[in-house]
Amino acid sequence: MESLDTNFPVRHRKISFESKGNKTEIVICSYEDHILVIATQIGAMGTILHARKEEGMSVEPTFSVSVIFGKRDEPMLTATARRLIEHISSIVPSKPLVLSLGLKDHSSETLKEIVATVIENRLWRCLQKDDINFRLLGYEMGPKITKSENLC
């Protein structure tokens, strides 16, 4: 379910599914300078992580992922944020991710399912105002985008 108000500057999408018997709700919000993903099974935001692509000169991208609120001893949560920011930054390099995981079950199967669901329902296919002259992926000879367009 996606927000219908085209005038509101923040788009969001809400998904609900069941994972290992636990009802899982995901909300994805696209702000001007961040992506927020909330995945909850406990009715609260739980652990909040921040992940961003680091500016660097190397060919291989590097990412900074940190827990900013909640459990700091769960490496799978950090790995989840890492997987998501890698995907996000391949399409919208300038947007960091704020990921909230309020889960009953921290198993790799549940987290993989959450990552797959978020990627499948992503909001970051669109070009943003900051990405002027950014070429559409897959369209090598496509036109340059010189004004802000919402192509979703």
Next chain:
Amino acid sequence: METEYDQVLRSVAQVNIADQIGESDDVERDGNGVKVSCFTEVFDDVTIQFQIIRLAKQIYVWVGCNSAKFGSLYAAASTRPSNTVSVTSVLGGTSDNTGSGIARRLVLKTGLNIILACNIPKNNPLLEAKAEKVLIRKLIDLGYTMSKPVRAT
């Protein structure tokens, strides 16, 4: 002489928790699941956007001032043993912590567990107070508030 800021603060303090009379049309219904509501208010020449995401035990609020930037993130809740309100900056946050006061007073007024993202510029207490008043009123209208507000300290 009472300034406009004092008047707004006074009207914020007078906002009372009333019985829920129904949810507004811009709230997405999903049974007992997550509920998202988005709305906009204009104060003079400033546009404030609000996004409220209600989870079962917590409420996430985003307040945007003339932009859709995420802003600074704060967490606030009532804490044991005497139910006092604690607030912490989770992400961002300038030296004057614009938004932390809003988060704290939201918990005081509504008794809710709040995560607030706010990009209201600093050194604008009048705008903060106006946004806070609208937010509290909306939380009450949506029926998200608890019956007994947290005791102020």
